Amino acid sequence: MIINLPDADALTETALRLYFDAWDRLRGILADWDTRIPDAPLAKPIPALWKEEVEAYLDDCQADLQAIIAVIQQSNELALKAKLCAVSPYLLLLENPIPMSNDPKPLDFFDLKTIDAQKLPQAVNTLCATPLPATFLTRFDGLRKVRNRYTHLGHAGAHLYPIKMMHSLLDQFLELWPDRDWLSDRIRVAHHDRAAGFGDKFWNPAYGVLQMWSGDVSLMPPAKFRALFGIRPKDLRYLCHACRKEAATREGLFGLSAPTAYLLPDGLTIQCFACQKPTSAVREKCERSKCGAEVMGAGEHDGMCHRCGHERGSPFDDEDNTSSGSLATLLTLPQSSVRTAETRRQEIVRESLANHQ
Ligand SMILES: [Zn+2]
Numbered sequence: 430m431i432i433n434l435p436d437a438d439a440l441t442e443t444a445l446r447l448y449f450d451a452w453d454r455l456r457g458i459l460a461d462w463d464t465r466i467p468d469a470p471l472a473k474p475i476p477a478l479w480k481e482e483v484e485a486y487l488d489d490c491q492a493d494l495q496a497i498i499a500v501i502q503q504s505n506e507l508a509l510k511a512k513l514c515a516v517s518p519y520l521l522l523l524e525n526p527i528p529m530s531n532d533p534k535p536l537d538f539f540d541l542k543t544i545d546a547q548k549l550p551q552a553v554n555t556l557c558a559t560p561l562p563a564t565f566l567t568r569f570d571g572l573r574k575v576r577n578r579y580t581h582l583g584h585a586g587a588h589l590y591p592i593k594m595m596h597s598l599l600d601q602f603l604e605l606w607p608d609r610d611w612l613s614d615r616i617r618v619a620h621h622d623r624a625a626g627f628g629d630k631f632w633n634p635a636y637g638v639l640q641m642w643s644g645d646v647s648l649m650p651p652a653k654f655r656a657l658f659g660i661r662p663k664d665l666r667y668l669c670h671a672c673r674k675e676a677a678t679r680e681g682l683f684g685l686s687a688p689t690a691y692l693l694p695d696g697l698t699i700q701c702f703a704c705q706k707p708t709s710a711v712r713e714k715c716e717r718s719k720c721g722a723e724v725m726g727a728g729e730h731d732g733m734c735h736r737c738g739h740e741r742g743s744p745f746d747d748e749d750n751t752s753s754g755s756l757a758t759l760l761t762l763p764q765s766s767v768r769t770a771e772t773r774r775q776e777i778v779r780e781s782l783a784n785h786q
C-alpha cells in the first residue's frame with residue numbers, strides 16, 4: 430500500500446496561502462513606492478514628471494517580481510494537483526510507474542515521482558468534471574515559461590509589471606476557484622501566517638486584512654470586482670458587525686471601518702463578502718448627523734449603524750459636533766492622522782516581512 434497520500438483540501442489551502450502571499454508581496458511593492466511618492470501612485474496613470482523614476486523603480490523590482498511569479502506558479506500547480514487529488518490522490522502518480530513488488534512493505538507517497546507540472550492542466554481537463562477555462566490554460570503556460578527561465582537562467586526574459594500581475598491574480602482566482610470567496614479565504618489564510626501569533630492590543634490577523642480591504646478594492650478593476658463579489662465597486666457597501674467584532678483588537682472596534690457587506694434588494698438583509706452570513710437589519714436613521722444612513726443592526730447588533738458603526742446612545746465623536754466648528758476639526762485631525770499613519774506603518778511592516786520570506 431501507499432502511505433502519506435496527499436489531501437485535496439490541504440493542497441488547496443497551501444495554494445491559497447501562496448496566492449495571497451503573492452498578492453501581499455505585490456501590494457508591498459506598490460506601497461514601497463506610494464509611501465515615498467504619494468503624488469504618483471503606481472496603480473494610477475503616472476504623471477510625466479515621474480515617468481523616468483517609475484521606470485527605474487520597476488527595473489529594480491524585476492528580481493522581486495520574478496520571484497513572485499515563481500510563487501504564483503507554485504500556487505497554480507498546487508491548485509491543479511488539489512483538483513486531481515479530489516478525484517483520487519493516485520492520479521498524481523499518472524505517467525510514472527509505481528515500483529510494484531511482492532514485498533508488502535508500504536510505499537511512501539513522497540518517495541514517488543508525481544505527474545509533470547506541464548501536464549497538470551491536460552490531466553485536470555481529461556479527468557475532472559469541471560474543465561479549466563482557455564484563459565487559464567494560456568496564462569498557466571505563459572507563467573510556466575517565465576518561471577522556468579527565471580529558475581534556470583536567473584532572469585524571466587520579460588519585463589514584469591506589478592499591476593498587471595495583480596489583475597492576472599484576480600483572473601486566476603476566478604478561473605481556479607469559481608466557487609470560493611476571495612475575502613473569506615484572505616482572512617482565513619491570514620489566521621495561519623507567521624504573523625498570526627502576534628495579535629495584540631493593536632492588531633490581529635482579521636484586523637490586518639480588513640485594514641487592507643479598501644486598498645485591495647482600489648486595485649481591482651470594476652469588472653473583476655463584480656465577477657468576484659457580485660456587485661459593482663461603486664455600489665454602496667456596508668459594515669458587517671459580526672466581522673468587525675471578530676476582528677476587534679483588545680483596544681476594541683477602533684479603526685474597523687471596512688465595508689465588507691452589501692444590502693440585498695429586500696432592504697433588510699446585509700450580505701457579507703467575508704463571513705458570507707446574511708444578517709437582518711432594520712430601517713432606522715443613524716443618530717450621527719454626518720451619516721444619515723437608515724440601515725441599522727438587529728438582534729445582537731441592535732442599534733449599530735451598518736454604514737458608520739455608531740452605536741445608538743453612545744457618545745458622538747468630535748467630528749459630529751459640528752457646532753464647535755474649527756475647534757472640533759483641530760481636535761480630530763491629529764488623532765485621525767496619527768491612527769492612519771500607525772495603521773499604514775503596520776501594513777508596511779507586514780508587507781516588508783512578507784517580502785523577505
Ligand atoms: Zn461578515
Ligand SMILES: [Zn+2]
Nearest residue numbers: 715720734737
Ligand atoms: Zn451611521
